[in-house]
Amino acid sequence: MLCPAMALANPDFWKHEWPETDFGTTTIDNWVEILSGGPPKDGIPALSDPQFVLVSQETRIGGREPVIAVEMPGESARAYPLRYLTWHEIVNDTIGATPIAVTFCPLCNSALTFDRRVADRVLTFGVSGKLRNSDMIMYDRETQSWWQQAIGTAVVGMLTGTELRPVVSWMEDWDSFRHRNPDGLVMAQPPHNRPYGRNPYEGYDSAYKPFLYSGEFPPHDIDPLARVVRVGNKAWPLDRLRTLEGIKEDGIEISWTSGQASALDTAEIGQGKDVGTIRVRDAAGADLPHDVMFAFAFHAFWPTGIWMLGD
Template identity: 65%
Template sequence: MLLRSCLVVFTLLSWGAAADPENWRGEWPNTDFSRTSVDSWAEILSGGPPRDGIPALDNPQFVGTDDAQGIGAREPVITVEIAGQTPRAYPLRYLTWHEIVNDSIGDVPIAVTFCPLCNSAMTFDRRTSAGVLTFGVSGKLRNSDMVMFDRETESWWQQALGQGIVGDMTGVRLKLLPSWMESWQEFVTRNPEGLVMAEPAYNRSYGRNPYRGYDSSARPFLYNGELPPHGVRPLARVVRVGTRAWPLARLAEVGEVREAGVVISWRAGQASALDTGKIAAGRDVGSIRVRDGQGRDLAHDVMFAFAFHAFWPEGEWMLGAQ
């Protein structure tokens, strides 16, 4: 045990020593490290792959639901529905390996993102005061969450926040668009004429989960922060709306809650993308929809509890009757 503790301390000290802009400038010559909202560079760790080692996708191709092949009925997809446009599904069998898709729906340029380590799936409007940005995967993590970068200014962005944290765009927030994770079958049933992202032209084991058993782990990968309060398991899923979090387990038990001006509904049928080695065989974690009192979809995230606590330490836990 002592040897293991010493190795952990040595690893943490090594990370802290490596977390220095002077060690990053060769890979990031155009990033302005003098501008940042990060308290300590030691918060930013290497996730393993280098810049673009996880290749983001640009201008993806789409096929109709009848022409899609290989997607299991329970496999999760990120659904984006923009008024006046054909609904689109972005399967996690692809996003698990690419994490970011730069796309446009009508005249709206979007970035569909998925951080497997936080289970965070969010869609952003790519329009900013600096123009339309194109995002890539930096290979860096903060609180185990993906740090994105934009190719136009080479600023770094926190995916969970949709906010610039290093460089010219520090402090800028991207507009979060309503999107949600649901099963492929749910998408097809509701949108038989919908579109689904076609399989990318990369040599990847699409449909396989490289994070096998991750969402049953006791601790997150490369996370050294405080664990959630109230006895909530660190890798339990929560539905985040603004600064509030509803445990998915509570929603699965009651089916629907109407609180704090939102209506959150749960239904069975969606496989976890972070359970078994084959995504389609993952255990059922269900799907949720978040709407306001008028039935309009609201922007939200379904993330792991540790990530919510890390980025919203003063956030409100909607645990129900105690």
């Protein structure tokens, strides 16, 4: 009889739940890296066809609560509140002609938006219930391939190796979004029975170690649950940016402004400690794709990445 560790290290263990997934095509060398986060496939229900209300009509969201902002040329700006994404993790949406997936992995604090088009098809993403390096593994309903959220790349199945195109987005406080976009849209409360506005990971970003993570901790004595701003394969510690209130370095400008509550601190998301808002722009002032993630996750997925410590 296989012991549990050996069973988990064998892809046959997952085939009963994923009969349509091609486990013979993968970039994963060691299956023991794949862990169950607790909920089964679709136990965390991703959203599709979300509804929106005008910014002026929204009354539930506190001013300091974090939202993911997506602003596309010629389209109304949209805000996706973390009070909802904390419980759903993926929103499949379409802005103009662009189908997007807005994603949030609470365990890595990773908030990324992707274009859902791959070759000649549009994918629809769900939550697999599996984790790797504590990061959410998404799956697409069309091919049942598995996708690593932090890197936007398929790691299991027929689409293995395919990379999703990032769409510029950023996390900011609700007050900043609505004051900049008085005619914008905000995702309406989903029709699910969840305690929206509550943080099920109370105190997580002050914990000693990440949940369900057995990899190396970051170098340079950086706290594993410290936030870093990732641009490509480089990471800037948020504390450094907060102290300097932004920086111009390596051909980009990273700004930091106060006002955004952590979604992973207090029981009520809107009462969390101030982690501020990051914007990343190129030399011409255009916003760049980036992530504000925990340091352990950056080190796990970019083990040879560059730490921008300023010394």
